[in-house]
Amino acid sequence: MFRTRFVAVAALAVAVLIPAGWRLANGEEAANSELIKMIGDLLTGDDRDMRALGLQQVREESPGEAATLEFASLLPKLKPEVQSGLLEALGDRGDRAARPAVLQMISSDQDLVRAAAIQAMGALGTEEDIPMLAEKTAAKAKGDSDAARSSLVRMRGEKVNAAILAALAKSNPQSRAVLLNVLAARNAKEAVPAVLEQAGDKDPQVRSAALDALRQLADVPNTEALVVLVKGAASPEMLLRAELALRTVCGRGRDACVAPILAARKGAKPEADIVLLRALARAGGAKALEAISAESNSTNDQIRNEAVRLVCNWPDPSVTPTLLQLAAGGKDLRTRVLAIRGLVRMAAATADGATDVELLKKTLSLSNRAAEKRLVLGTLGNSASPAALHAATLLASDPEVGQEAALAMTLVAEKMPPADLASLSTQEKVAVIFGLGNRSTLEAFRAAASLLDDPNLGNDAAKAAAQIAEKLSVEDIASISETLTKISQSAKDPTLRDRIKAALERK
Numbered sequence: 001m002f003r004t005r006f007v008a009v010a011a012l013a014v015a016v017l018i019p020a021g022w023r024l025a026n027g028e029e030a031a032n033s034e035l036i037k038m039i040g041d042l043l044t045g046d047d048r049d050m051r052a053l054g055l056q057q058v059r060e061e062s063p064g065e066a067a068t069l070e071f072a073s074l075l076p077k078l079k080p081e082v083q084s085g086l087l088e089a090l091g092d093r094g095d096r097a098a099r100p101a102v103l104q105m106i107s108s109d110q111d112l113v114r115a116a117a118i119q120a121m122g123a124l125g126t127e128e129d130i131p132m133l134a135e136k137t138a139a140k141a142k143g144d145s146d147a148a149r150s151s152l153v154r155m156r157g158e159k160v161n162a163a164i165l166a167a168l169a170k171s172n173p174q175s176r177a178v179l180l181n182v183l184a185a186r187n188a189k190e191a192v193p194a195v196l197e198q199a200g201d202k203d204p205q206v207r208s209a210a211l212d213a214l215r216q217l218a219d220v221p222n223t224e225a226l227v228v229l230v231k232g233a234a235s236p237e238m239l240l241r242a243e244l245a246l247r248t249v250c251g252r253g254r255d256a257c258v259a260p261i262l263a264a265r266k267g268a269k270p271e272a273d274i275v276l277l278r279a280l281a282r283a284g285g286a287k288a289l290e291a292i293s294a295e296s297n298s299t300n301d302q303i304r305n306e307a308v309r310l311v312c313n314w315p316d317p318s319v320t321p322t323l324l325q326l327a328a329g330g331k332d333l334r335t336r337v338l339a340i341r342g343l344v345r346m347a348a349a350t351a352d353g354a355t356d357v358e359l360l361k362k363t364l365s366l367s368n369r370a371a372e373k374r375l376v377l378g379t380l381g382n383s384a385s386p387a388a389l390h391a392a393t394l395l396a397s398d399p400e401v402g403q404e405a406a407l408a409m410t411l412v413a414e415k416m417p418p419a420d421l422a423s424l425s426t427q428e429k430v431a432v433i434f435g436l437g438n439r440s441t442l443e444a445f446r447a448a449a450s451l452l453d454d455p456n457l458g459n460d461a462a463k464a465a466a467q468i469a470e471k472l473s474v475e476d477i478a479s480i481s482e483t484l485t486k487i488s489q490s491a492k493d494p495t496l497r498d499r500i501k502a503a504l505e506r507k
Contacts, residue, residue, distance in 0.1 A: 036070045058089040065097040072101035084116035091120030099124045115143035122151030127163035134167035137178035152182045161188040177209035184213035192217050211241035220253035227264040231272045243275040250283040257283045274306045281310040293322045308335050312342035327366040340372045348379045355383040361391050370400040377404045381411035386420050388412045389428050418447030437464040440471035462487050469503040
């Protein structure tokens with residue numbers, strides 16, 4: 001067996017690598033004929049590995065229509081397993097000269113062979129084969145139907161999409177559903193009018209496939225037609241599919257989609273109007289926000305709740321005045337809470353990256369529950385401004401959120417520039433001192449040292465200065481040794497003196 005394989009491979013290598021001069025002198029046709037014969041012998045043999053080698057040669061060697069016809073003529077002589085392999089190789093070869101022979105194999109009684117022949121038509125077929133492939137999409141054998149769909153998606157040619165549309169008009173519901181999917185996969189934008197028509201079909205399978213295809217194919221000019229489909233959806237499933245299509249188009253067209261949606265809202269049922277509100281939110285813009293905000297006072301609970309949710313999740317600061325109104329005078333607790341959360345989100349996501357402390361202060365004044373106060377304090381802690389520190393200080397004595405306020409003060413103090421220290425109250429300076437202790441810069445040390453003579457803050461300032469000194473470099477310690485010595489001499493706490501002594505010994 002090994003010797004036979006070696007001889008076959010060696011002979012094939014010689015045939016493939018025949019020098020160009022010999023080919024010219026003895027005839028290209030003779031060389032190719034010998035190679036084709038060898039490949040045919042490999043395919044008709046019983047050795048599976050040798051057949052695989054032959055199939056690889058079909059894909060890559062012996063170019064030309066004559067060779068393709070020779071290979072295709074072998075199909076009726078081969079076992080089903082080899083037939084399917086050769087069909088796949090002919091498809092990869094891509095020479096349409098093999099098309100007639102491949103078409104004959106589609107009538108095979110062997111599932112494996114039939115599916116391989118249908119699959120090969122994706123590369124070898126023309127628009128003339130589309131009616132047959134469309135019919136095969138509804139075949140009982142899953143291999144046939146899957147292969148037909150794959151071939152329809154892959155087939156190339158200027159007239160292919162038109163032929164698929166022609167087949168769509170004549171096919172049964174099962175095939176139409178597949179063909180709609182194929183048109184979407186092919187990104188056949190010219191098919192949109194036909195797909196819109198299919199979206200109104202009486203068969204639910206076809207309607208679903210059409211709506212899914214519109215999600216891929218529809219664009220801004222189709223907005224009004226999609227709104228009609230939303231308003232006319234006969235079931236929650238169809239409503240969802242229509243919504244997905246409409247929202248996808250709104251994501252592409254943005255402001256351009258708003259006017260058609262607003263014009264078509266009149267007469268919509270509540271469940272459809274909710275979908276249209278969501279589409280407006282996806283489109284965005286001032287007119288969309290105005291329309292949605294107006295519904296936050298709707299007498300219909302479902303519409304009102306959805307409008308409030310959409311407003312409170314609006315992505316840009318233009319919604320801030322509306323959120324302030326809802327937070328102050330919302331009809332129910334849910335509305336007020338969502339509005340406060342929306343305000344906090346707006347304050348934390350400003351264009352320059354800085355926290356909007358003034359907006360947080362307004363939000364804090366509208367927050368009556370501890371949960372919302374904690375939310376505001378958590379965002380205040382991201383700021384580094386004295387105003388944020390002051391806002392957190394106001395809640396330091398609150399029995400419900402006092403601890404959170406103290407934490408927010410510390411977080412702000414850790415980031416606040418030491419130069420702002422002089423403008424703070426005593427309580428705020430205490431928070432800053434604790435924050436300074438977590439830093440490791442000369443600037444922080446000097447800020448703490450500036451408070452050493454304060455009768456109320458001197459002890460805490462000394463501890464913070466010692467804590468900072470432990471993290472400074474030897475060079476920095478040398479520049480502040482006089483101040484450290486002063487702190488050590490006046491310190492009553494032996495632990496503090498030891499810490500300063502250890503820092504000075506590093507000098």
